[in-house]
Amino acid sequence: MALTDLKVRNTKPTDKQQKLFDERGLYLLVTPAGGKWWRLKYRFGGKEKSLSMGVFPDVTLKEARERRDAARKLLANGVDPGIERKVRRAGAAERAANSFEAVAREWFAKYKPGWAKSHADKIMGRLEKDVFPWLGGRPIAEIAAPEVLAVLRRVEARGALDTAHRVHQNCGQVFRYAIATGRAARDVSADLRGALPAASHTHFPSVTEPSEVAELLRAIDGFKGTFVVQCALRLAPLLFVRPGELRTAKWAQFDLDKAQWRYTVSKTKTEHLVPLATQAVVILRELHALTGRWQFVFPGRDPKKPMSGAAVNAALRRMGFDTKTEITGHGFRAMARTILHEHLRFPSEVIEHQLAHKVPDALGTAYNRTKFIYDRIKMMQAWADYLDALKSGAELVPIDTLSRTA
Structure with a gap:
């Protein structure tokens, strides 16, 4: 039955x-x-x-x-x-195994070791939030351009146009990896060039007028916070490295007798050399007496770890500066780039190398840590002297660096 x-x-x-x-x-x-x-x-x-x-x-x-x-x-x-x-x-x-998410995570795992942690976190955050919920389970070879466009439109609709462009870029990287590994025949995201409006990029706020720079430098000298943060503030305009590289600097990277700081650039994973002006060496020797027994030049509350990434910006706000419209820790780079070129007349290629930017040359070299090193040594000292003169209220005129370095 x-x-x-x-x-x-x-x-x-x-x-x-x-x-x-x-x-x-x-x-x-x-x-x-x-x-x-x-x-x-x-x-x-x-x-x-x-x-x-x-x-x-x-x-x-x-x-x-x-x-x-x-x-x-x-x-x-x-x-x-x-x-x-x-x-x-x-x-x-x-x-x-050949879904968009599986291929994307494989691509991410392959290239993540060469990226800064913050960069890697942003990429995976975008994929997990804006792409995987809609395309993650789809076989990558079957995804069509309109499906990718729908993903981009959702991001654009919430007002994140710059993020939409970055999502587009990341999708293209995943598709091209799928092609290279035999999981897709073509990059359908390439069909969407021009589908999104151009993004208007905003730059980190910075102070680039000499009179305003002088005011900022005097405010830094009057900072009433901890000695470690004060030293970081005093060194930030002198060295104009990326904020994360400054706060995670290690004493083992410094040779104060040779006035040099050598480290690996977080963004490009290339070696970089920062010539230290005499003013920077003086500050570092003072700080070494306090933190030299630790690994990090600027230790945090836990001396085994570097100071917080928010410390410099928080200090600037305590001094009365708006970090959204006036100056940030990253803004010291724009300050140096602008004034070194416009007021001190240093060649842009020398400045760009000191900023650790990739500057292709005639031989195709993307970056060389010792390129223009003698010009950079002179530039870093001239920059420190210029900042001292600004702070003291001296009237400064542009320097003819071409005749001075000839």
Whole structure:
């Protein structure tokens, strides 16, 4: 007799397995542990076989019968339903391995070691928030340009146009990696060039007028916070490195006798050399007496860790400066770049090398830590002297660096 829902539900386990048969090969296997498994008994190629139809109550009697009927249709067409299921599962596993998310995470893992942590976190944050929910499960080879555009439009609609452009860029990188690894034939994101309005980039606020720089420098000298933060503030305009590189500086990287600081640039992973003006060496020697026994030049509350990334900006706000419109720790770089070129007349390529920017030359070298080193040594000392003169209120005129360094 055919099974009923009541019979299936009320059957209790015993110390032996039970088989409750329905119709056309379907039966319920009840285990001593209480499990109830739907099975289909069938013959194919002269052999008796069994195929799982699911577990009760997740799969009801009605659903089990529907699965049985689908399997019997395959048998009628000369297809073994057990083999067909294995093929289908293998295909699903392959599609999952070649999904956009799987390829993106593989690409990310490959290139992450060469990125700064903050950069890597931003990339994965964008993918997880703005891409994976819609494209993550799709086989990357089957994704079409309109699907990517829909993702970009969602980001644009919330007013994050710059983020939308970055998402577009990251999607292109994933597609090109998929092409290189044989998972896709083309980069469909390339079809979307011009689909988004151009983003208007905003720069870190900075002070670039000499009179305002003088005011800022005098305010730094009057800072009433900790000596460590005060030294970081005094060194920030002298060195104009990236804020994260300044706060994580280690004493082992410095040779104060040679007036040099050598470290690896966080953004490009290239070696960089910062010539130290005499004023910077004086500040560092003072600070070494306090923090020299620690690893970091600017230790935080836990001296085994560097000071907070918010410390310099917080100090600027305490001094009355608006870090959204006037100056930030990063703004010292723009200050130096502008004044060194416009007022001290140093060549832009010398300044760019000191800023640790990639500056391709005629030989194709993207970056050379010792390029223009003698010019950079002179420039760093001239810059420190200029800042001292500004702070003291001296009237300054542009320097003809070309004749001075000839």
